[in-house]
Amino acid sequence: MLKKQKIQDIMSLLMVKYKSLEEPQFFFINETVMAHPYDLVIKKIEELFFVKHDTDLNADVSFRYVLTRGMSKWNLQLSMLGLYAVIWRIVERGQTLEIIERERRDLSEVEQELIGVLEENNIDVLGEDILTYPVPLKLFYTEPEHTCIYQALFGDYDILPWQ
Numbered sequence: 162m163l164k165k166q167k168i169q170d171i172m173s174l175l176m177v178k179y180k181s182l183e184e185p186q187f188f189f190i191n192e193t194v195m196a197h198p199y200d201l202v203i204k205k206i207e208e209l210f211f212v213k214h215d216t217d218l219n220a221d222v223s224f225r226y227v228l229t230r231g232m233s234k235w236n237l238q239l240s241m242l243g244l245y246a247v248i249w250r251i252v253e254r255g256q257t258l259e260i261i262e263r264e265r266r267d268l269s270e271v272e273q274e275l276i277g278v279l280e281e282n283n284i285d286v287l288g289e290d291i292l293t294y295p296v297p298l299k300l301f302y303t304e305p306e307h308t309c310i311y312q313a314l315f316g317d318y319d320i321l322p323w324q
Contacts, residue, residue: 167285168294168310171245175298175313178242182298190222193241199224202239202282209274210235220302223247223315230271235261236322237275240314244284247292247315248275249323258323262288287314293321 179185203226206212210228215236217225223238234251236258248261250272261272263286268276276286292311300308300317307319316322 164290167291171243171291171310171314172296174243175296179298179313182296185298185300187222190218190241194218199239202278202284205278205282206237206275209271209278217316220318221316222313225316228275233269233271235272235275238315239284242314244282245314246279246284246286247311248272248286260289260292260323262286264288289323 175182178189179187203212206226206228210230213227213229215225215227216223221238222242223240226237226239228235228237236249236251238247240246249258250261252259261268261276263276263280279286287310292309294310296308296310296313297305298308298313299305300312302317303312303319309321311321312318
């Protein structure tokens with residue numbers, strides 16, 4: 162799907178879920194948490210990684226997981242708004258983070274398997290070009306001039322986790 166169309170689709174989803182970008186509503190969080198939409202996907206991911214649930218319902222609008230395999234770690238977030246994911250690789254003891262997406266040439270075999278599991282379940286793994294697209298959504302913790310698709314789909318953090 163073209164980047165422009167994907168952004169339009171996400172913006173439409175934001176309007177449906179938040180009802181308003183100026184005065185967003187967050188009712189979808191409780192409904193989504195109660196529905197457990199990603200349970201089957203997480204079971205498959207647990208075959209590849211040790212999975213630790215790490216969601217903060219005060220800031221996240223996604224289910225957040227820390228994935229571990231051997232000495233390597235990744236963060237995975239699965240959006241509560243729709244079938245979107247973001248993955249980043251923890252490179253240096255929690256210091257350096259790198260976005261993982263299908264287009265990267267340096268993906269490990271297990272990263273390719275993870276993306277494959279997500280894609281098999283119709284979950285779109287977003288890259289930095291989409292995640293950093295600005296969104297006029299008023300949130301609690303993110304300054305309006307910093308708000309982008311990442312905050313709208315995954316978590317209200319003023320600084321993007323991988324920056």
